Amino acid sequence: MADAEPPADMNPEPKNYLGLDFSTQQVKGIVINDRLEVTHEAAVQFDNDLPEYRTHGGVQVRDDGGIVTSPTIMWVKALDMLMDKLRVAGADFSTIAAVSGSAQQHGSVYWRGGANKTLGELQGDRFLHDQLALVFSLTDSPVWMDSSTTHQCRHLEEALGGPQKLAELTGSRAYERFTGSQIAKVYQNRKEAYNNTERISLVSSFACSLFLGKYAPIDLSDGSGMNLLDITTKTWSQQCLDACGGSLGEKLGDPVVSWKVVGSVSSYMVDRYTFSPDTAIVAFTGDNPASLAGLCVESGDLAVSLGTSDTLFLWLDTPRPRIEGHIFVSPIQEGAYMGLLCYKNGSLTRERIRDSCCEGSWDIFSQLLDMTPRGNFGNIGMYYHLPEITPGVEGLYRFNKTDEAVGRFASNEVEVRALIEGQFLAKRVHAERLGFATGIGGKVLATGGASNNKAILQVLADVFNATVYTLDVANSACLGSAYRAKHGLAGGRYQDIIKNQLLKLACKPNSDANEIYTPMVMRFQAFESSIVEQQKKK
Ligand SMILES: Nc1ncnc2c1ncn2[C@@H]1O[C@H](COP(=O)(O)OP(=O)(O)O)[C@@H](O)[C@H]1O
Numbered sequence: 001m002a003d004a005e006p007p008a009d010m011n012p013e014p015k016n017y018l019g020l021d022f023s024t025q026q027v028k029g030i031v032i033n034d035r036l037e038v039t040h041e042a043a044v045q046f047d048n049d050l051p052e053y054r055t056h057g058g059v060q061v062r063d064d065g066g067i068v069t070s071p072t073i074m075w076v077k078a079l080d081m082l083m084d085k086l087r088v089a090g091a092d093f094s095t096i097a098a099v100s101g102s103a104q105q106h107g108s109v110y111w112r113g114g115a116n117k118t119l120g121e122l123q124g125d126r127f128l129h130d131q132l133a134l135v136f137s138l139t140d141s142p143v144w145m146d147s148s149t150t151h152q153c154r155h156l157e158e159a160l161g162g163p164q165k166l167a168e169l170t171g172s173r174a175y176e177r178f179t180g181s182q183i184a185k186v187y188q189n190r191k192e193a194y195n196n197t198e199r200i201s202l203v204s205s206f207a208c209s210l211f212l213g214k215y216a217p218i219d220l221s222d223g224s225g226m227n228l229l230d231i232t233t234k235t236w237s238q239q240c241l242d243a244c245g246g247s248l249g250e251k252l253g254d255p256v257v258s259w260k261v262v263g264s265v266s267s268y269m270v271d272r273y274t275f276s277p278d279t280a281i282v283a284f285t286g287d288n289p290a291s292l293a294g295l296c297v298e299s300g301d302l303a304v305s306l307g308t309s310d311t312l313f314l315w316l317d318t319p320r321p322r323i324e325g326h327i328f329v330s331p332i333q334e335g336a337y338m339g340l341l342c343y344k345n346g347s348l349t350r351e352r353i354r355d356s357c358c359e360g361s362w363d364i365f366s367q368l369l370d371m372t373p374r375g376n377f378g379n380i381g382m383y384y385h386l387p388e389i390t391p392g393v394e395g396l397y398r399f400n401k402t403d404e405a406v407g408r409f410a411s412n413e414v415e416v417r418a419l420i421e422g423q424f425l426a427k428r429v430h431a432e433r434l435g436f437a438t439g440i441g442g443k444v445l446a447t448g449g450a451s452n453n454k455a456i457l458q459v460l461a462d463v464f465n466a467t468v469y470t471l472d473v474a475n476s477a478c479l480g481s482a483y484r485a486k487h488g489l490a491g492g493r494y495q496d497i498i499k500n501q502l503l504k505l506a507c508k509p510n511s512d513a514n515e516i517y518t519p520m521v522m523r524f525q526a527f528e529s530s531i532v533e534q535q536k537k538k
């Protein structure tokens with residue numbers, strides 16, 4: 001007699017989840033299994049793997065007016081390359097139950113009339129970038145590093161009754177990189193392109209559209225980074241829309257909760273990569289909201305992402321929007337919010353000092369950092385090579401132990417420590433203003449490229465006088481996207497579905513940390529205020 005088939009639940013189909021992250025410098029993918037273990041990973045770096053687009057750090061700096069863009073089609077081409085790399089690494093897409101993703105925040109993609117139809121008719125035997133070459137009404141997408149929209153920002157704030165009023169409505173005062181002012185600039189300066197645009201996506205909803213085979217909705221969490229969303233009613237604010245562009249509501253489509261299943265995978269993905277046609281697509285979100293999901297941030301924790309930009313985020317039950325920092329709708333829980341601070345002078349500034357003081361080597365950088373004492377003999381440095389976001393200042397500032405401004409420090413090791421201490425002192429000052437309570441035992445969770453560097457993390461632990469943890473997986477946004485794919489498909493409370501944590505202890509603070517850094521925080525705060533005042537007068 002033939003063996004009876006095992007009951008269906010004893011031999012279930014394997015269920016895996018795919019998470020993607022379209023960040024500034026690269027696109028990454030992670031596959032996890034149902035036990036949340038990472039089974040496959042791959043990445044495509046824009047500068048190295050797609051040199052034909054001539055990006056530097058994934059972007060093109062247009063002129064000295066602060067215009068920073070990326071070629072939209074480069075992201076499209078990178079996706080096919082990434083999927084091929086994952087396949088070569090052994091990923092079996094036919095076992096993927098759900099896909100979700102994340103992307104650098106605020107950047108915008110402009111789809112020409114008819115693009116939705118093209119997305120629905122993509123042929124599996126041709127590359128995406130060949131078929132989508134003509135669907136964008138702007139070929140270059142403005143990205144978060146763009147700072148060319150000051151004029152549009154002031155107009156938006158005036159239209160809404162001032163910066164504080166706009167912050168109370170949308171979670172943030174007007175910021176140059178936020179999508180509302182970016183769209184307003186296109187509306188004012190590129191009328192024809194604007195009128196030809198059928199849909200405006202964020203980078204996240206654009207990437208989701210490539211999986212869905214039609215325009216994907218913007219999710220509420222990434223949508224909070226646009227200065228257009230009323231974060232209380234969770235709908236577009238008509239006043240903000242009217243201040244930024246004509247018929248803008250229609251071009252954006254309705255926003256959705258970040259964990260919504262927005263459809264199933266496109267026939268292109270089925271034909272080319274063997275996905276099952278019922279693979280669910282969960283709304284994509286911003287990389288910072290996805291990191292919050294990946295790090296499983298709990299109330300009282302502080303997450304610090306040390307990527308191209310440095311960002312700092314925390315869970316908030318009650319949002320109190322201020323002129324400094326941002327409030328986003330939570331990507332994982334109804335009714336909750338997240339607070340976020342963003343620094344443009346993150347990894348790129350660390351790389352500059354590494355190149356000028358450490359022969360371009362992270363090892364030498366770490367050795368110099370370890371050689372100098374905590375507190376750096378009283379020297380404090382503030383390095384804003386690029387116009388900073390938090391606070392809006394620019395330039396290099398160095399102070400000695402008697403608070404005198406100096407042109408340079410005595411040695412490379414003092415310079416390296418001044419940079420890292422200065423970056424974390426700034427974060428502590430601003431995090432406390434956003435509601436973070438230093439020293440009451442919350443975890444500091446570090447992620448992003450520089451979280452591989454133990455010497456840097458030790459300074460983080462000391463400045464915050466807190467234990468620092470890192471993820472066993474390098475990219476928390478990508479991992480968070482895979483987690484969100486599972487959560488979106490399963491439904492229910494995020495914390496009940498995503499229980500597994502890959503956190504590992506990285507550094508404990510030294511016993512003298514509080515004594516050394518609490519007075520330095522106060523000195524830093526005074527220097528920062530005086531620089532802000534000086535630059536206001538210019
Ligand atoms: N050992 C290291 N020490 C300090 N920084 C590092 C180290 N390794 C990589 N990085 C930094 O990490 C950055 C990339 O971070 P990542 O989080 O991957 O970027 P993205 O913002 O594109 O997601 C690089 O620009 C590099 O400066």
Ligand SMILES: O=C(CO)[C@@H](O)[C@H](O)COP(=O)(O)O
Nearest residue numbers: 023024104105144307308309
């Ligand atoms: O602008 C912000 C957040 O407000 C940036 O954090 C972008 O989201 C870019 O992210 P990375 O590529 O640096 O991860």
